[in-house]
Amino acid sequence: MAAVEAGASGTVSTDTSFFGHPRGLAILFATEMWERFSYYGMRGLLILYLTQHFLFSDERSAVMYGAYTALVYVMTIIGGSLADKYLGQRKAVTFGAILLVMGHGLMAFEGAGSKEWLTYEGQDYQITLDGRGGDALQILVSDSGRSLISFNDGATQMIIAEPAVVGLPATIPTSSYTTRVEKEQLFVNVLYLALALIIAGVGFLKANISTIVGALYGLNDTRRDSGFTIFYMGINLGSLLSTIIVGTIGIKYGWNWGFGLAGIGMLAGLMTFLIFQPWLEGRADPPSAEKLKQKVLGPINVEWACYLTGVGIIVFAMMTVMNAHLVPEWFVGILGIAIFLYLVGYALTKLAGIERDRMLAAIYFILAQIPFWALFEQAGSSLTLLTARLVDRTIFGISVPTPVFQSLNAGFIVIFAPLFAWMWIVLSKRKIEPSAPVKFAFGVFLAGLGFLSLVGGIAASGAGLIAVSFIFLIYWIHTMGELMLSPVGLSAVTKLAPARAVGMSMGAWFLYSGLSNYLAGVIARGTGAETIGGQLTDVVAAKATYVSVYTNVAYVAMGIGVFMLIISPIIKKWMHANE
Ligand code: GLU
Numbered sequence: 402m403a404a405v406e407a408g409a410s411g412t413v414s415t416d417t418s419f420f421g422h423p424r425g426l427a428i429l430f431a432t433e434m435w436e437r438f439s440y441y442g443m444r445g446l447l448i449l450y451l452t453q454h455f456l457f458s459d460e461r462s463a464v465m466y467g468a469y470t471a472l473v474y475v476m477t478i479i480g481g482s483l484a485d486k487y488l489g490q491r492k493a494v495t496f497g498a499i500l501l502v503m504g505h506g507l508m509a510f511e512g513a514g515s516k517e518w519l520t521y522e523g524q525d526y527q528i529t530l531d532g533r534g535g536d537a538l539q540i541l542v543s544d545s546g547r548s549l550i551s552f553n554d555g556a557t558q559m560i561i562a563e564p565a566v567v568g569l570p571a572t573i574p575t576s577s578y579t580t581r582v583e584k585e586q587l588f589v590n591v592l593y594l595a596l597a598l599i600i601a602g603v604g605f606l607k608a609n610i611s612t613i614v615g616a617l618y619g620l621n622d623t624r625r626d627s628g629f630t631i632f633y634m635g636i637n638l639g640s641l642l643s644t645i646i647v648g649t650i651g652i653k654y655g656w657n658w659g660f661g662l663a664g665i666g667m668l669a670g671l672m673t674f675l676i677f678q679p680w681l682e683g684r685a686d687p688p689s690a691e692k693l694k695q696k697v698l699g700p701i702n703v704e705w706a707c708y709l710t711g712v713g714i715i716v717f718a719m720m721t722v723m724n725a726h727l728v729p730e731w732f733v734g735i736l737g738i739a740i741f742l743y744l745v746g747y748a749l750t751k752l753a754g755i756e757r758d759r760m761l762a763a764i765y766f767i768l769a770q771i772p773f774w775a776l777f778e779q780a781g782s783s784l785t786l787l788t789a790r791l792v793d794r795t796i797f798g799i800s801v802p803t804p805v806f807q808s809l810n811a812g813f814i815v816i817f818a819p820l821f822a823w824m825w826i827v828l829s830k831r832k833i834e835p836s837a838p839v840k841f842a843f844g845v846f847l848a849g850l851g852f853l854s855l856v857g858g859i860a861a862s863g864a865g866l867i868a869v870s871f872i873f874l875i876y877w878i879h880t881m882g883e884l885m886l887s888p889v890g891l892s893a894v895t896k897l898a899p900a901r902a903v904g905m906s907m908g909a910w911f912l913y914s915g916l917s918n919y920l921a922g923v924i925a926r927g928t929g930a931e932t933i934g935g936q937l938t939d940v941v942a943a944k945a946t947y948v949s950v951y952t953n954v955a956y957v958a959m960g961i962g963v964f965m966l967i968i969s970p971i972i973k974k975w976m977h978a979n980e
Contacts, residue, residue, distance in 0.1 A: 421826075422628050423617045425684070428677040430635035433610050435670025436498070437639035439505045439663040440603065441811075442647025444470070445804070446659050453530055453537060454656055455589060456515040456582045461726060467922060468725035469596050471733075472718055474915030476604025478740070479714060481612070481908030483605075483707045485901055489687035490609040490616070491678055493904075496708060497605030498671040500715075504598030505664035509657040512588030521569070521578040528580070534652040543567040597719035601711050608907035609685075615895020615903065616684040621979060623829040626837075626892045627822040633888035634818035639666075641811035648804070688901070737916050741768070744909055747902065755977045756899050760906075762838075762975035763897035766890050767910050769841050772961050773886050774917030775924060776848040776954055777879050780807055782925035784875070787947060790930075791859075791940065793866035806872055813880035821884045837893045837976070838969035844886030846962025851878035852955035856948050864941065897976060924954060 416423040419430075447469070451462035484493035517528040519541065528550070531538040541550045541561065548569075549562035557575055564571045614632050618625040643663065651659020678685075687693050693704040701709070721728065744767070748760040788794065789803040828834035835843075851874075858871030890910060898906035928950045930943035 420631065422624060422631065425617050425681045426614065426628055426631065428673060428680050429610055429614050429617075430632055431677075432494070432498070432670045432674040433632065434635040434639040435666050435673065436501065436603075436606060436610075437636045438643040438647075439501065439639075439667035439670070440473075440599075441640040442643030442651075442663040442666065443505060443508060443599070443660060445644050445648045446651040446656065449534055449652075450511075450656050453533055454511060454514045455584065455592065456517055464725045465722055467919065468722055468728065469600065471915040471919055472600045472721060473603040474607070474911040474918075475736075476600055476714055476718070477608040477911040478905060478908030479710065480605035481608040481904035481906070483710060483904075484609045484612070485688075485904035487687060487689075487693060487703050488707050490613045490685035490904065491681060492687060492704070493605045493609045493707075494613070494674060494685070495671075495678075496711060497602045497607075497609070498667065498674055500598050500602030500605065500711065501667045502664060502671050504595045504602055505660060505667045507591060507595035507598065508660035509664060510588065510591050511657050511660075512585045512591070514588075515582050515584045517580055517582050519578050519580050521573060526567070526569075533656065541567055541569075543569070593719045593723050594715075596722050597715045600718040600722075601714040604714055605711060608911050609904055611891045612895055612903050612907050613681060613685045615892065618896075620896060623826065623834075625896060626825045626829075626834075626889055629888040629892040630818050630822040630825065630884065633884070633891075634815055634822075637811040637814035637818070641808055641815055644804075644808045644811065733916060733919050737913070740909060740912060744906075752899065758975040758977055759897040760899065760902070762972050763894045763906050764909075765972050765975070766837070766841065766893050766897075767906070767913050769845065769965060770886060770890055770910070771913055771917045771920065772958050773845050773848045773882065774914055775920040776852060776958055777883060778918050778921035779852075779925055780810060780876070780879070782922065783928040783947075783950075784872075787867075787928075788872055791862075791867050791944065791947075792872055793869055796869060801869075806876070809873065809876040810880050810883070813877055814884065817880065817884060818888075821888075836969060836973045836978075837889050838972035839966065840885045840889045842962050842965035842969055844882040844889075844962075845965060846959050847878050847882030847885065849955040849958030849960075849962060851875040851882065852951040853959070854878060856951050856955065859944055859948050859951075862944075893976075924950065 416425075418424045419427040448462055448466050451457045451465060452459060457465065480493055480497060484490045488496075519526045519528050524543075527542040529540050529542060531540050539550050540547050545568050546563070546566035548564065548567045551560045551562070552558065552575070553560060553572075558572045559575055559578075560572050561567060561569050611629075611632070614629060615625070618628060643666065647659045647662050647666075650662055693702065695703050697703055697706045741764075744764050745761075748757050748764065752760050785803055785807065788806050794801045794803065794806075825834055855871050855875045858867050858874070862868065891907070894906050894910050895903055928947055930939075930946060
């Protein structure tokens with residue numbers, strides 16, 4: 402039974418049918434679980450797909466991957482703002498989910514893949530990969546047969562395993578041949594379009610679905626943080642399942658099977674949302690139904706103009722991903738500063754009194770997440786390389802593949818999120834729940850502490866391999882920090898931003914999350930070590946670089962955490978709790 406009472410952001414529910422929370426949370430949980438299932442499943446395969454199927458260079462692939470992962474979050478500010486002003490969150494999420502089904506579905510059309518040709522003494526040979534992922538083998542094909550190939554240290558020579566079969570010498574200097582890649586342009590364009598559809602889809606869905614979670618609770622409903630923590634568990638359940646299932650199927654059976662499965666997951670998300678949206682009881686409806694029908698140009702009304710903006714995002718995103726290597730780095734910094742000035746300008750000119758204070762607090766949270774993600778997001782980059790190269794990954798006699806360690810984060814969230822959700826409620830009943838700014842300070846502090854513990858592990862390893870327990874430890878500490886910060890931030894922003902700007906503010910939250918990923922890349926670059934053929938040349942020097950970069954970022958984050966703790970009473974005041 403859903404009793405409805407009046408609240409500041411429309412109607413709020415006192416329904417407790419989903420683990421003590423409104424049943425609307427159940428459909429948002431399930432929809433976002435499937436959306437993240439498709440997102441993380443696809444993302445897990447993407448860099449390998451770019452380098453192994455389309456044969457893009459490592460650099461080009463990394464830049465494209467970076468642009469894609471940043472743009473998916475940057476576009477949420479447009480999706481969020483359009484929902485605030487015209488569409489309402491329900492329609493925006495539905496539109497986003499449809500684009501996502503199309504985008505993930507399109508990823509399954511892979512074509513035959515790019516072909517690499519090697520020309521040696523006037524003769525052409527095809528180089529192909531046998532298998533996918535880390536275990537793929539490089540094969541040279543000649544008219545007479547196939548042979549495995551490899552390279553010596555320093556990559557000065559190609560070594561042919563079965564020279565007699567392919568009719569070539571056993572070793573060929575790398576300077577004596579040339580290679581060229583032939584791409585199937587149609588399928589490369591299909592890839593760009595698919596990525597652009599996903600960018601626009603996440604842009605319309607991600608911030609808005611979080612906004613709807615916020616709309617389920619009254620301003621002073623003590624279940625809000627706990628509700629967001631449960632929602633966050635859905636996010637990570639999707640991520641955990643897909644990094645294991647989509648990742649394995651894509652590598653074992655074929656890219657299209659993996660991407661296709663991600664698409665089916667998203668379809669399940671769309672169906673869930675369409676069927677069960679009455680459970681939202683009108684809380685995510687457009688602010689004005691009349692306004693939506695107003696004509697803008699000829700037969701096009703406001704609602705269709707919003708969808709056409711989505712088409713504009715697709716075109717823009719497609720061009721940007723295609724030309725990502727041409728976008729200058731300073732542009733990202735300028736974007737961050739411009740949006741910050743816009744948000745502060747909005748608070749100062751459009752709001753007053755308590756509303757203005759609360760918006761300033763929301764802006765504080767939006768920015769305060771940056772040090773956290775910049776450290777946390779080392780997981781996919783520098784921490785993964787460290788795990789691959791310097792950690793003893795043997796557990797119970799099995800050498801665990803490096804990417805599997807990344808699922809530790811989602812796994813820990815699924816285990817610990819319910820505990821946190823419960824803990825927030827218990828503490829708030831006793832009136833000793835830490836305030837959001839205090840939780841944030843702990844989150845940032847823990848990001849630093851995680852790295853400091855790893856530095857301890859590196860020091861303890863001497864000249865040998867680092868004990869794997871330190872990788873478990875850093876993921877665990879970081880996940881505890883994430884639970885203090887990420888769901889709490891979502892909750893705080895939905896509560897603090899005025900109802901008419903909450904979508905835009907959630908969009909800004911994700912935008913800075915995207916920009917922090919970029920900053921994470923800059924930090925990761927600082928840990929880069931000398932390698933030949935992907936192998937470290939000097940283990941001691943590499944460890945020293947890790948120790949120095951990780952110690953520095955750890956102390957900076959811990960310092961920021963302490964500072965945040967000190968200023969937390971000011972932010973708490975801006976929040977005007979219980980007013
Ligand atoms: N893992 C979270 C999600 O996928 C993090 C998003 C963020 O970077 O803010 O929703």
